[in-house]
Amino acid sequence: MIDKEEIEDLTQAHEEDFILNVGPQHPSTHGVLRLKIKLQGETVTHIEPHLGYIHRSIEKMCEASSYRNFIYLTSRMDYLSAHMNNQACAMVVEKGLQLEIPKRAKVIRILMSELTRLASHQLWWACTGLDLGATTPFFVGFRDREVILDIFDETCGSRLTMDYNVPGGIMFDIHPNFQKNVHAFLKGFKKNLPEYHQLLTGNVIFQNRTKGVGYLSPEDTISFGCSGPTARGSGVSCDIRKWQPYDGYEDVQFNEVLETAGDCYARYLVRMREMEESVKIIEQLIDNIPEGDFQAKTKAVLKLPKGEFYSRVETARGELGVYLVSDGTSKPYRMKFRSPNFSNLSALREIAVGGKIGDLVANMAMLDLVIPDIDR
Amino acid sequence: MKYIYDFSFLTSKIHNWFLAHCSSGWTILWEMVIVGLCAITLFVVLGLIFVYMERKVAAFMQFRLGPNRVGPKGTLQAVADTVKLLMKEGFTPQAADMFLFNLAPFIVLSVSMLALAPLPFAKGLQIYDINIGVFYISAVSSISVIGILIAGWASNNKYSLLGAMRSGAQIVSYELSAGLSVIAIVAFAGSMSLSDIVESQRTGWWIFKGHIPAVIAFVIFIIAGTAELNRAPFDMAEAESELTGGFHTEYTGMRFAMFFLAEYVNMFVVCAIGATLFLGGWMPLHFGNLSGFNHIMDYVPPFVWFFGKTFFLVWVIMWFRWTFPRLRIDQLLTLEWKYLMPISLVNMIIVAFVVIMKWHF
Amino acid sequence: MKFLIEYIGTIFKSLGSLWNGMRLTLYYFFHPKEIHTQQYPDNRDTLTLGERFRGEVVMPHDENNEHKCTGCTSCELACPNGTIKILYKNVVDETTGKKKKAIDEFVYHLGMCTFCNLCIIACPTDAIKMSHDFEHSTFDRKSLTKILNKPGSKLMKGVE
Numbered sequence: 001m002i003d004k005e006e007i008e009d010l011t012q013a014h015e016e017d018f019i020l021n022v023g024p025q026h027p028s029t030h031g032v033l034r035l036k037i038k039l040q041g042e043t044v045t046h047i048e049p050h051l052g053y054i055h056r057s058i059e060k061m062c063e064a065s066s067y068r069n070f071i072y073l074t075s076r077m078d079y080l081s082a083h084m085n086n087q088a089c090a091m092v093v094e095k096g097l098q099l100e101i102p103k104r105a106k107v108i109r110i111l112m113s114e115l116t117r118l119a120s121h122q123l124w125w126a127c128t129g130l131d132l133g134a135t136t137p138f139f140v141g142f143r144d145r146e147v148i149l150d151i152f153d154e155t156c157g158s159r160l161t162m163d164y165n166v167p168g169g170i171m172f173d174i175h176p177n178f179q180k181n182v183h184a185f186l187k188g189f190k191k192n193l194p195e196y197h198q199l200l201t202g203n204v205i206f207q208n209r210t211k212g213v214g215y216l217s218p219e220d221t222i223s224f225g226c227s228g229p230t231a232r233g234s235g236v237s238c239d240i241r242k243w244q245p246y247d248g249y250e251d252v253q254f255n256e257v258l259e260t261a262g263d264c265y266a267r268y269l270v271r272m273r274e275m276e277e278s279v280k281i282i283e284q285l286i287d288n289i290p291e292g293d294f295q296a297k298t299k300a301v302l303k304l305p306k307g308e309f310y311s312r313v314e315t316a317r318g319e320l321g322v323y324l325v326s327d328g329t330s331k332p333y334r335m336k337f338r339s340p341n342f343s344n345l346s347a348l349r350e351i352a353v354g355g356k357i358g359d360l361v362a363n364m365a366m367l368d369l370v371i372p373d374i375d376r
Numbered sequence: 377m378k379y380i381y382d383f384s385f386l387t388s389k390i391h392n393w394f395l396a397h398c399s400s401g402w403t404i405l406w407e408m409v410i411v412g413l414c415a416i417t418l419f420v421v422l423g424l425i426f427v428y429m430e431r432k433v434a435a436f437m438q439f440r441l442g443p444n445r446v447g448p449k450g451t452l453q454a455v456a457d458t459v460k461l462l463m464k465e466g467f468t469p470q471a472a473d474m475f476l477f478n479l480a481p482f483i484v485l486s487v488s489m490l491a492l493a494p495l496p497f498a499k500g501l502q503i504y505d506i507n508i509g510v511f512y513i514s515a516v517s518s519i520s521v522i523g524i525l526i527a528g529w530a531s532n533n534k535y536s537l538l539g540a541m542r543s544g545a546q547i548v549s550y551e552l553s554a555g556l557s558v559i560a561i562v563a564f565a566g567s568m569s570l571s572d573i574v575e576s577q578r579t580g581w582w583i584f585k586g587h588i589p590a591v592i593a594f595v596i597f598i599i600a601g602t603a604e605l606n607r608a609p610f611d612m613a614e615a616e617s618e619l620t621g622g623f624h625t626e627y628t629g630m631r632f633a634m635f636f637l638a639e640y641v642n643m644f645v646v647c648a649i650g651a652t653l654f655l656g657g658w659m660p661l662h663f664g665n666l667s668g669f670n671h672i673m674d675y676v677p678p679f680v681w682f683f684g685k686t687f688f689l690v691w692v693i694m695w696f697r698w699t700f701p702r703l704r705i706d707q708l709l710t711l712e713w714k715y716l717m718p719i720s721l722v723n724m725i726i727v728a729f730v731v732i733m734k735w736h737f
Numbered sequence: 738m739k740f741l742i743e744y745i746g747t748i749f750k751s752l753g754s755l756w757n758g759m760r761l762t763l764y765y766f767f768h769p770k771e772i773h774t775q776q777y778p779d780n781r782d783t784l785t786l787g788e789r790f791r792g793e794v795v796m797p798h799d800e801n802n803e804h805k806c807t808g809c810t811s812c813e814l815a816c817p818n819g820t821i822k823i824l825y826k827n828v829v830d831e832t833t834g835k836k837k838k839a840i841d842e843f844v845y846h847l848g849m850c851t852f853c854n855l856c857i858i859a860c861p862t863d864a865i866k867m868s869h870d871f872e873h874s875t876f877d878r879k880s881l882t883k884i885l886n887k888p889g890s891k892l893m894k895g896v897e
Contacts, residue, residue, distance in 0.1 A: 020534050028617040042538070042705055069817035072853040131617045133608055133702025136762055139438040143773050150787075157789035157867065163853040171854060172789065199758050204751040205609060205701050357538070358704035361618050437762040441774040699762045700755065715748065 024053045028131045028361045031371030033345075035360075042356045047349045055375040062335040067093050067167060067302040070332065075161035077339060078373035080120040081315035083112050086165040091246060091311040092322045093167040096304035102293040105169035106248040107285055112156075112164060113247075113313075114278040115182070118189070119148040120316035121275050124368045128268070129200055131365035132209055137200055144192055147185045151178065167302060169295035182286050186279060193275070201272065210264035214351035214363040217262060224350065225343035228318025229274060230367055233267035235260035240314040254281050264366040271368070303330050317341055317368055341373040384500025411503050415492050419641050426640040427454040429687075430694055437698045461636075464629035469532060472626065476530035481627070481634035483523035488641040490516045495648050496571045498658045498678035509570035510562055513649060514555050517604065520642065521547040524606075524613060524623050527635070531626040539622030542705055543613035547604055549712045554600035556720035560593040560727040561653040574657035581656035587735070589727045594654045596720050601646040602693055603708070605639065609700035612708060643690060651685035658682040786869045791852040794821075794845050795868040796885040803893040804886055806864035808840040812856035820850045839892055847873060848881040862896050 023034040032053035038046035058077060062070035071089040075082035087109055094101060122145040129137025149159040155175040156162035164171055200206050216226070221234040231238045239256040241249040257273040259266035304326035312321045318340025325334040344367050352363045390410075394403040428443070428451060435442025443450030468477055494509030496502040506512055521544055528540020562568055564585070565576040576582075582590050603610040614622035624635045651657060658678035662670045703711065765771055777784075786792075798804050806823075813821045826841035843865075857867060865885065875881060 018534070020538075027620060039538075042542075065817050066814075068815065068855065072817050072851060072855065075851075129701065133611065133615065133617060134700055135434070136438050136698055139440065143439065146773075153790060154787035155789070157787065157791045157854060158852060161851070163851075163855075166858075171858065175787070175789070195761055198761050199699075200701070202754045203701065203758050204754045205703055205707075207754075208707050209701060209704055356704055356706060357618050358615075358702070433766070436766045436769065436772075439765050439771045439773050441772055441776070444776075695759060695762060695766075699758045719748075 022360070024050075028364060029371070030127065030364075030369060033369065033371045033374070035348075037357075037360065039357070044353055044355055044357060044360050047352055047360070049345055049348065051375055053375065054372050056372075058376045059335045059337060063332050066330050067096075067304060067332070070335070071165060071167070072161075072163050074337070075163055076372060077337065077376055078315055078317060078320070078341065078370045079160060080123060080370055081116050081317065081320075082161045083109075083116040083164060084313050084315040085320060086163065087113060087247065088311050088313040088315075088320050088322045090165040090167050091313070092309050092324050093302065093304065095311055096307070096309045096324065096326060097167065097298070097302065099168055099296055099298065101169045101247075101296050103248070103290045104292045105294050105296075107289050108170055108174055108294065109165065109247050110249060110252065111182070111282060111285055111289075112152075112162070112170075114281045115148050115151065116162075117316045118275055118278045118282075119145045121271050121278075122148075124271060124316075124365075125196060125200070128365040131361050132206060134200065134206075137196075140192070140195060140199060144189055147181075147188060151181050151185060154178070154181065166295065168298040169293070171295075173294045174289070179286055179289075182282065186282060186286075189279065196272065201268070207265065209358070209362050210268055210366070213264045213355060213359050214366065215262050216347055216351050220347065220350055221262075224347040226318065226347050227340050227343060228314070228316070229257075229267055229270040230318065230344045230347070232257060233259050233270045233366075234262040238319065240312050240319055244312065246311070246313060252281050252284055264362050267366040301330055303328065304332075312338075315340060317370065317373070318344060337376060339373045339376060341367075341369050341371075345369055345374055382499045387500055415489060415503070419489060419492075419637065419644075422644050423637045423640045424454040424458070426643065426690065427457065427636075429690070430640075433691060433694045434698045437695070458633065461629055461633040466629040466631055467626075469626050471532040473530040473532070476526050477626075478631070480523050480527035480530060481631045481638075483526065484520050484638040485634045485641070487516060487520045487523060488638045488645060490519075491642075491645045494570050495645070496574055496652065496657055497682055501679070502571060505569065505571050507567075507569045510558055510568045510573070510649075510653075513645070514551070514558065517642070517645070518547070518551055520638070523638075527627070528623040531623070533626050535619045535621065536623050536625045539613045539615065539619045539625070542615075543606060543623060545705070546606070546610065546612055546708060549709060550600045550603040550610075550716075553596055553712060553716040553720045554604060556717075556724055557593040557597040557600065558649070558653060560589060560720075560724055563724070563727050563731050564590070566731075570652055570657070574652060574659060577656040577659050580662065581654065581659070583654045587730065589723050589730060590654065592719065592723045593727070594650070596716050596723070597650055597654070598689070598692065600712075600716060601650060602696055603712070605642050605646055605693070607639070607643070607693060608697040609702050610708060611697075611702060612705055615702060617702075643693060644686065647686045647689035647693065648682070650689050651682065655685045655689075656681075657685075786871075789867075790869050790871075791854055791867040792870045793847055793852075793868055793873065793883075794850065794856060794865050794885065795870075796843060796865050798887055798890055799893065802887055802890045804864055804890050805862045805893050805896045806840055806843060806886065807862055807892060807896060808838065809861065811859040811861060812865060815855040815859035817853060817855065818849050818851060820846050821856060822846075840886060843885040845883045845885050846881065847883055848878060864896075 018039040020037050020039055021034060022037055023029040024032040029035065034050040034053060036048040036050060037044050056076070058073050061073055065073070071086050074085040074089050077085055122141045126138045126141025126145070129135070129141070152162050153159050155172070155178050156164040216230070216234050218234050218236050221231045221236045227238050235258055237256055237258060240246070242256045254277045257270050257277060259270050304324075306328040307326055309324045309326065310321060312319055319338070320340055321338030323336040323338070324332050327333040348363060348367060352360045355363070391403070391407070394406055398406070431453070432442040443453035446452040446456045468474060491513050493504040494502065494506050494512055496505075524543045525540045528536040528543070531537075561573065561582050564582055565573040567573060567576070577585070579585070583594050606613045614624070616622070619625070624632055627635060658681050660673040660676055660678070660681050662673060796804050796806060808823050808825060810823055813823055822844040823840055824842040824844065825838050827836050828839045829835070830837050852867070854867065857865060873881070
């Protein structure tokens, strides 16, 4: 932990301090994150993240829209796990309505979640390569992701922000080609996954760049509220899919991936192995989609009873919590999202101070930040 | 022994024609003008070819198509880019040091052009057959770091300054192992003149004749050469994901294009030296006693051999760039001072031993 | 001595791992069949989009210039961000002679649309649907505000 005295205000910097603004427009901040860093030569001695450059007040906009509508705004938070965001919001409404959704909808939701997770991790892998200066991984990652996006396109009608969840299930039934295409994707991806390791994991330069860089202790992980692969890389078991299974994750066999090293390489390995676990989950479910309705019957205008509702899902970056206060009308009284990236970003100072500028970039890549999710 | 292609009669003919028409002073002046024009033309053409080649090589390694819109198969893409850069505003930041900011690209470009002088393109086709050619190139190529440092400092930008400082540390340290690996070949050939070194490879290239020490020296030369070029995986000075653009963050238009061109010219020079020292320069490929094969190879013009070898090395360096992640600055220096430098020192002792015992062919 | 063996071992291991990566790029360099590029503007004719693909909201008209929109504003209410606005006019029914409310303009702000498909689902008469046209870029923002019903169009008979 950083001592209170060490945290100083960078606005009162001394003249001899070398202050560098990384962002809001910077190639490796993946968006409009602004980091004010203090340098001692190449060594980073202080980091101060400045947020708010892409604040769109999604929480407030949700309070102005009905229970059916607000789900679609949340795709724009963590756009790489748009499906999971929607799922969390649909789940919170279903909780309020005490609606049991059909088994088929649950299975399709899990399938889509895992495909989204795969696509997100592939994009992360691609961008990690780019952040560390290798360009070819970018195209290898995107090549495989494209196949998933085509599957989404066919079934959901959209590629990135799929908007596939509605309160009570999913919007349409799966496309007739869905199972065939997923099988084809799995076959291709299993063939391509060794290439990922060949190109980056085994590379001595990559290992030197990530091993022992950005150590985050389990205690700090918990105190910063980190979740997802960031926390699991430090050995903190926090997979919501295991601890509080939702939408039928309890019936699926998979392992929670844990690494104990706590450095960038461990976080990298967690994500790489999570991809294999996702493939496992998809393989279990793809041929066993139960027959039945894909959507529970709901009223035209949804009204939640008075009260507070909370749901949590495991997105590709960690735990997303949706907290909803209802006053009994057709619109939420208060919405609050506990977004994984905001908590993960708070650990950046802990892990990147003392490293070089190159380490800062590697750390940001391994935290896998999506800036719109931080600001919302 | 005579060569099938000998260009010395051509150069001497031009020289004599000038001597017959004007005084010796004017002759040298006119010859310098011709050589300068040839060099500039060569480098502009090489720059265009390299840009196109780099983009195509990168594309094929990343299963893309690369440029394919401008001209047949995108061959005019580099020309279009150059025109675009020419049309752009040459922007100078208000707080920059105006004079140095504008001077830096010229230093960098002219230094890389200077290194062309002692390169033998073919028998008799050499601008200046200086007897310390290798030494001259090592000396001249060190100056380019000054241009980069000036560019970084005069931009008055923190990213540029960091990039320039990185580049300074990098080029100064990698020059050592590059120089030491070159010295291995100088020891083998017994001369510092590049034309003599090429001549000494008549019976076989040094990478074959010099046993393992020559191979080690070659590998170190390629690594150190890549580092001196500021190319990935050693592109610390630019490092676009860390420093946005490094030392040329603030440069636009033609001044940026000059840095860009200088990078490719440097790449050509480094690869040409590598080809000359290790791969026999313009010498054709000969295999021991296969006289029929050797005779056919003799008919391939020498500059085809020279450019073929150079372009092969350029391709290898591009291959590095499109495969590897970037090193961190301290790892970069660790690689030099803890690995390349001791290895090349030990290698040099082995070379000296081999030369004294006359174990090489 | 042990240090020296480790030192040389590291070098060979590193070179091996680097070669491992270079093998992959070399493979792709010499296998142009692996190229994945889609030459987009050229392959417009062969481009296949999923049947559910959401390009933009359109209102299909039949050959008599008739549409199915009754103006019930279900879509307007369902839209999360106010993309759709329906304006009314009064028309005289030819058979009964009574005055009747009908849509004047179905205004669709493409620039605000998030393509969430909610309006299509909400529509009780299937009057609107998503088209496959995705090339929306324009130089004038005004052209993104579209009126979906064609001029002079009427409500289809039998749709209430």
